[in-house]
Amino acid sequence: MIQSATTSKLQIYKAEAQEELVRMLDFWMKHALDEKNGGFVGKMDRHLSIDKKAPKGSVLHARILWTFSAAFRHTNNPAYLEIAHRAYTYLLKRFYDTEYGGIYWAVDTKGKPLHTRKQSYALAFAIYGLSEYYRATAKPEALQTCQVLFYWLEKYSFDPAFGGYFDALSREGELLEDLRLSEKDRNDPKTLNTHLPMLEAYANLYRIWPDKQVAQQLEALLETFLHHIVDTHTGHMQLFFTADWTATTRLVSHGHDIETSWVLQQAAEVLGNEELIEKTKATAVAMARITAKAIQPDGSLYHTYDEETGLSDTHRVWWVSAEAMVGFMNAYQLTEEEHFLDNSWDAWQFAKKYLLDKEKGEWLWGVDNTYTVIETEDKISFWKSPHPSARMCIEIVNRCQRVLAEAQYRS
Template identity: 45%
Template sequence: MKYELLQLKQELKEELTHNILPFWMDKMIDDINGGYYGQMTGRNQLISNAPKGGILNARIMWTFSSAALYFNIPLYTQYAKRAKDYAFQYFFDTENGGTYWMLNADGSPVDTKKQIYSQAFFIYALVEYYRVTNDAACLDKAIDLFRLIEKYSFDATQNGYFEAYSKEWVLLEDLRLSEKDANEKKTMNTHLHILEAYTNLYRIWKNEELAKQLKNLIDIFLNKIINSKTYHLDLFFDENWNCKSTLFSYGHDIEAAWLLEEAAVVLGNADVLKTVRDVALKVADAAAEGIQSNGSIVNEKNSATGHVDTNCDWWPQAEAMVGFFSAYELSKNETYAMKTLATWEFIKANIIDTEDGEWHWSVSSTGKVDNNNDKAGFWKCPYHNGRMCLELMHRIHD
C-alpha cells in the first residue's frame, strides 16, 4: 500500500502543477478588466464578457494561496494576489460591509446580495492568503466578515445561520444559492462552508467567540444536520430545523466527514474530537453507498422516490478521495485507502481533460463527457480538485 500511495502523491503533484494550476494561469487571466475571466464553456470557448462570481474569485485566491504555502513558490503567490487585489477593489462593499455575489465583466456590481455562503468563502481565502504573506489587511477583512456573519446571519433563538441578505443586510425572500436548491432558511451547504471558513480562521486567530461558534457549528452537524438514522446529511431546513429534503448528496457526505474532523482537530477539544471521529467514519460509510464498481461516486439519491442521479460530477470525485483517505487515517482500514486509489483511476480515465486542461464538469454513467456545463465558471473553480491534490500530498508521508 505504501508504494501505491507514494505513486499517488507523485501523480497528484504532477496533476496540480502541470494541469490544474497552469489552466488558470494560462487561459483565465483577464488582462483587460483585471482579475480572472468569469467563464469558459465545456467546449473550451472563453466567454470574455461573462459576469464574475465572488465564489470563483475567492476559490481561485484560496487555491493559489494554498499551493504557494505548500510549495513555497512565489509565482503562485502572485496569482493569489491577483485574485486578492481584484476582490479588494471590486467585490467588497465599502459602504455596508461584506462582499457582492456577482459583478459584470468590467467590475461593476450586478448582483449585490450578501449570500452567507460566499462571505464564508472569502474568509477561507483571505486567511489562506494571510498564511502565505502575513498581509494584515487580509486578516482584518476576514475578521470583519466573521463579525458580520455573527451580527446578521446567526440565529440566536433557534441556532444556526440564515442564508442570504440584501446589500443593506436585510433577510431576503429568495434565499437560494442556485435554481436547483430549495428556498429554505437554513441549509447544510452554507453551514458546511461556514464551518470550513471558521476552522481556517481559528488556525491563526485564537478568539474566544470564534472558538465558541466553531464548536457550536460542530454541534449543529452532530445534532441537527447529520441524520441519526442514516448518517447522511440532511440538506434543507426551515428556521426551526425541520428537515425539508429527501435527498442524499454523496459528495457533501464525504466532504463533511473530513471537514468536521479537521474542524475538531483545529478546535483542540479532545472530547469533541473523539465524538467527531466516531461519527465521521459512519458518515464516510454512508457516503460509500454512492460508490460504483468503476471507483466513481454518483451525485445524489432521493430517499423518498429511490431515484438516483447517476452522473459523476467532478467535485464529488475529488472530495471522495480526501474523505476516504481521512477515514483510512482514522481507522487504519486499508479498504478506505483502496477507495481513494480507485476513485483516482476513474478520474484519470474520465474526468481530467488531458487535451485542453483542467477537469470536465461531469461524466455520465455510460461514460459520456458533459460538455454543456462550464470548464471554468461561477461554480467551476480549481478549489475541489486543487485542494484534493494538496490535502493528499500533505497526508501521504514519504
C-alpha cells in the same frame, strides 16, 4: 506495519497528486486571467471559449484566492503567490461593499456591482480565501478584512434563536424572501451547502486569529452539524432546513457526505476540543462507511440519491470524486482499514480515466452514466473553480506523506 504493496501505492498516489496539482494550476495561470478587465474570466466553456460578457462571481474569485495561497504554502512557488495577489486585490477592490459591508454575490464583466445580495456562502468563502492568503503572506489587511466579515456574519446572518446561519440577506443585511444559491436549490432559510463552507472558514480563521468569539461560534457550528445536520437515523447529511432545523427533503448528496466527514473532523482538531475531536472522528468513519456502500463498480459515486423516490442522479461530477479521494483517505488514516485506501485510490483511477481533461487541461465538469462528457457545463464558471481538485491534490500529498512517515517511524 504497512505492506510493501501499500507503501508503493501511497508513493505513486503522492507523486501523481503532486503532478496533477502542477498541471491544473498551469491551466488556470494560462487561461483564466482576464487581462483586459482585471481578475479572472467569469465563464469559459469546456472548449476554452470565453464569454467576454459573463459576470464574475465572488465565490470563484475567493476560491482562486484560497487555491493559489494554499498552493504557494505547499510548494513555495512564487508564481502561485502572484496569482494569489491578483485574486486578493480584485476581491477587495470589486466585491467588498465599502458602504454596507459584506461581499457582493456578483459584479459585471467590468467589475461593477451586479448582484449586491449577500449570500453567507460567499462571505464564508471570502473568509476562507483571505485567511489562507494571510497564512501565506502575513498581510495585516487580510486578517483585518476577515475580522470585519466575521462580525458582519455574526450581526446579520447568525440566528440567535435556533443557531446556525441564514442563507441570504440584502445588501443592507435584511433577510431575503428568495434565499437560494441557484435556481436548482430549494428556497429554505438554512442549508448544509452554506454551513459547510462556514465551518471551513471559521476553522481557518481560528488558525490565524484564536479569538474567543470565533472559538465559541466554531464550537457551535460543530454542535449544529452533530445535532441537526447529521441524520442520526440514516447517517447521511441532511441538505435543507427550516429555521428551527426541521429537514425539508430526503435527498442524499454523496459528495457532501464524504466531504463533511473529513472537514468536520478537521475543524474540531483546529479548535482543539478533545470531546468534539472524538465525536467527529467517529462521525467521519461512519460517514465513510455509509458512503462506501454507494460506490459504483467503476470506483465513482453518483451525484445524488432521492430516498423518497429511490431515484439517483447518475452524473459523475468532478468535485464528488475529489472529495471521495480525501474522505476515504482520512478514514483509512483513522482506521488503517485497507479498503478505505482502495476506495480513495479507485476514485482517483476513475478521475484519471474520465474527468481529467488531458487534451485541454483542468478537469471536466463530469460525465453521464454512459461516460459521455456533460457538454452543457463549463470549465470556468460561478461554480467551477480550481478549489476542490487543488485542495484534494494537496491533501492527498500531505496525507500519503504522513502515512509513509509514520510507517517508517514504527519500523
